[in-house]
């Protein structure tokens with residue numbers, strides 16, 4: 001009897017974390033359908049992983065519906081949807097960005113996940129037991145100073161991810177959330193943001209996020225922060241305000257930096273903000 005490989009759809013697979021997720025899933029025997037806008041880069045990842053690809057702008061609901069219909073004709077049942085496509089806000093606040101840029105952040109980072117899940121839901125139901133993995137961000141848990149529009153888009157995506165986990169409970173579809181911290185990718189070149197070598201060492205590689213996606217699916221992990229060190233988390237009342245979050249360092253435990261006024265000052269014990277390239 002021929003064993004048919006389960007089908008996974010990965011959005012934003014042409015670069016960074018999405019490309020790493022595609023490689024990790026291919027290694028695990030998944031059959032891939034990769035979505036993004038840049039054909040040359042997407043084709044390259046598809047060739048590398050033996051996957052199919054479709055050009056799709058996830059911020060465009062009509063386009064998502066069209067592409068999903070085409071994918072569902074070939075694959076009526078899918079077992080995994082990874083909502084990874086996302087754009088940075090350039091570390092800029094709501095007054096620094098043009099209104100169109102703020103709208104695009106919400107359309108891509110939040111609504112992209114909504115439209116893709118809605119459109120692929122019948123295929124996920126047909127493939128159940130199935131999984132949805134949303135690549136959100138630590139910025140979805142901390143309101144980081146001047147990265148307001150990006151942070152807001154990720155807060156919305158996080159609420160969506162958590163609430164759909166409840167809404168779909170019992171349907172055979174599990175929803176998982178991954179909150180990356182600082183990950184070095186073409187869209188988020190984190191290391192170059194820091195002159196401080198300690199902070200540079202807190203930046204992780206996309207493969208680590210991909211590993212956690214596999215872990216989410218294989219071990220049923222509902223929500224994970226990646227990396228577990230070097231991420232900013234709310235650290236108590238008054239400490240997760242606009243520029244305040246705690247950074248755990250692998251060597252020194254919690255370390256804090258003050259980002260106010262564009263400067264980074266090491267503080268005695270705790271807390272400051274983290275809004276590198278967001």
Ligand SMILES: NC(=O)c1ccc[n+]([C@@H]2O[C@H](COP(=O)([O-])OP(=O)(O)OC[C@H]3O[C@@H](n4cnc5c(N)ncnc54)[C@H](OP(=O)(O)O)[C@@H]3O)[C@@H](O)[C@H]2O)c1
Nearest residue numbers: 012014015016017037038057058085086137183185187188
């Ligand atoms: N790197 C980090 O430090 C970090 C931290 C927290 C969360 N994240 C999240 O991780 C996800 C992946 O980011 P990354 O770091 O891998 O950045 P990246 O290297 O820029 O990759 C982003 C991917 O999203 C795709 N994309 C962007 N807009 C799209 C759209 N409208 N429709 C379809 N695809 C779109 C891009 O492909 P095309 O340009 O070809 O469309 C690309 O494949 C994002 O959701 C990001 O918010 C990243």
